[in-house]
Amino acid sequence: MLTVILTGGASRRMGRDKAMLPYQGATMLQRLIERYAALGPVAVSVDRAGRFPCAGAAELPDAFPGQGPLNGIVSGFRATQADALLLTAVDLPHGSVALARRLAELRGDADVCLLRRGVKGIEPLFAIYGRACLPVAEDCLQQGRKAIFALLDRVRVRYVAPEELAEFDLERCFLNVNTPEDYAGLQPCGEIKTPD
Helix, strand or coil: CEEEEECCCCCCCCCCCHHHCEECCEEHHHHHHHHHCCCCCEEEEECCCCCCCCCCCEEEECCCCCCCCHHHHHHHHHHCCCCEEEEEECCCCCCCHHHHHHHHHHCCCCCEEEEEEHHHEECCCCEEEECCHHHHHHHHHHCCCCCHHHHHCCCCEEEECHHHHCCCCHHHHCCCCCCHHHHHHHCCCCCCCCCC
16 A cells, blocks of 8 residues: 655645654654555655655655645556555644554445544545546546545545544544644654554
8 A cells, every 4th residue: 555645735824834844853744754654655745846855755746736635646546556545644643554554444345435523524634545536536636626525426435433443542643733833732842752
């Protein structure tokens, strides 16, 4: 399975690139690349080539610039022979390798496997996508339909209930670091351990 880490956001609320935030003695991006290497190859989805040092991971410039996270799916499958990929985001510092493996197991014959969470809805940016998503994602982007929901409406989706993942701390796994306040809370002492 290929892991694709999305980095293309403008980071307006943070005020600087989240991928380059210092984290556990390196950068947020570098730590995530190291973590997800346990699953297999790792690639970094970028809005333009050369934006970040990718620490040995493959760089995937957007095929459809400015069109959002579907680019990670398109570029990931175009660049590799992977049958499935984990799509995640650089601002999810506690994403779990074990959780990714569990979603891959639960996928079955669906094209996508993701978590559905009550009033918060779904978690499409920590999800497993199968290769059948490639032509659909390409078609969506060619039509200017850049939302992940445009893809999900056209493929087979396995929605996982939180009860099926009771062994995981889902609040921690899906903690999103969008603002300076979020980042300050992430590492109050300069370091925080993130076990899988």
